[in-house]
Amino acid sequence: MNGQPAEHLIEIPGGSLYYRTQGAGPALVLIGGGPSNADTLRGLASELAGAFTVVTYDRRGYSRSHLDDPSRPATIAQHGDDVRRLIADLAAGPAAVFGSSVGALIALSLAISAPAAVGPVIVHEPPLGQLLAGDERPAFDLNPGADSSAGSVLDAIATSIGVNRGPAGGDPAGRPEIRPADVELFVRRDAPAVGAYHLDIARLVPLAGRIVVAGSQDGRDFYPYQCALRLARQLGTPLVELPGNHAGMIQHPGEFAAELRNLLPPSARS
Numbered sequence: 001m002n003g004q005p006a007e008h009l010i011e012i013p014g015g016s017l018y019y020r021t022q023g024a025g026p027a028l029v030l031i032g033g034g035p036s037n038a039d040t041l042r043g044l045a046s047e048l049a050g051a052f053t054v055v056t057y058d059r060r061g062y063s064r065s066h067l068d069d070p071s072r073p074a075t076i077a078q079h080g081d082d083v084r085r086l087i088a089d090l091a092a093g094p095a096a097v098f099g100s101s102v103g104a105l106i107a108l109s110l111a112i113s114a115p116a117a118v119g120p121v122i123v124h125e126p127p128l129g130q131l132l133a134g135d136e137r138p139a140f141d142l143n144p145g146a147d148s149s150a151g152s153v154l155d156a157i158a159t160s161i162g163v164n165r166g167p168a169g170g171d172p173a174g175r176p177e178i179r180p181a182d183v184e185l186f187v188r189r190d191a192p193a194v195g196a197y198h199l200d201i202a203r204l205v206p207l208a209g210r211i212v213v214a215g216s217q218d219g220r221d222f223y224p225y226q227c228a229l230r231l232a233r234q235l236g237t238p239l240v241e242l243p244g245n246h247a248g249m250i251q252h253p254g255e256f257a258a259e260l261r262n263l264l265p266p267s268a269r270s
Contacts, residue, residue: 009064010089012082014072018064019057019086023049026119027092028264029083030056033101033246034154035178035186037063044249047257055095057086059190062182074189076102076197080109087117096264100124100249101224102194111211112203120264122212125224125246127194128231136223150187151180157191161246162222201234208235212263218245 005022038056045054058065099107104126129137213232215225232239243255
């Protein structure tokens with residue numbers, strides 16, 4: 001084993017950010033989708049900790065991360081800058097990054113704004129509505145349902161991408177660790193930020209050699225897979241398929257981790 005996970009807290013504009021490290025080796029930051037916190041990808045992190053110093057964190061305002069004014073909007077770029085600060089606090093040089101769903105958007109924004117902070121970047125099914133025609137975009141991406149409960153909106157989002165959330169208050173794979181307050185913050189603040197985000201693909205193209213775009217083996221009929229496929233084409237790179245559906249990294253952490261290790265260059269695995 002690689003010892004107990006270590007907990008950290010750093011200052012960010014308007015608050016503080018909680019993150020956790022475990023394992024040993026090159027730094028690998030995991031950025032989950034939906035209302036993820038540092039616990040959501042713990043299975044995947046444990047599988048990878050034998051080869052990496054794995055980092056998971058609570059997005060700004062989630063769980064153990066504090067904000068002076070939780071009601072303020074947040075952008076994808078702001079989330080990306082939070083990860084930049086986290087990587088700087090690691091003081092371990094450029095970090096490999098894996099991001100899924102909204103986490104993939106955060107990883108892409110980080111790669112564009114601070115390329116020196118990252119090494120290889122694996123993005124799994126980024127919900128880039130700009131790559132789809134208007135009738136292909138799900139309603140939540142255009143309007144996240146301000147008059148509905150946060151739980152019902154998240155249920156609708158999960159259904160639209162082929163994921164069963166499971167019990168109320170759970171994460172998209174049915175695990176109960178996601179806090180209701182995080183679900184509320186995701187639906188009211190971060191889902192609109194997803195719809196508002198526009199990726200500057202022209203700035204990303206020079207970094208294409210460091211970017212791996214992935215889709216889900218079981219997700220080909222759903223819009224996040226189509227976004228990934230079109231992004232890969234824009235970058236001139238092949239689309240890699242990873243196990244399971246949009247929540248495959250949660251539902252099949254061992255198999256998913258094995259595939260992730262194969263996607264990282266030897267320098268990131270040594």
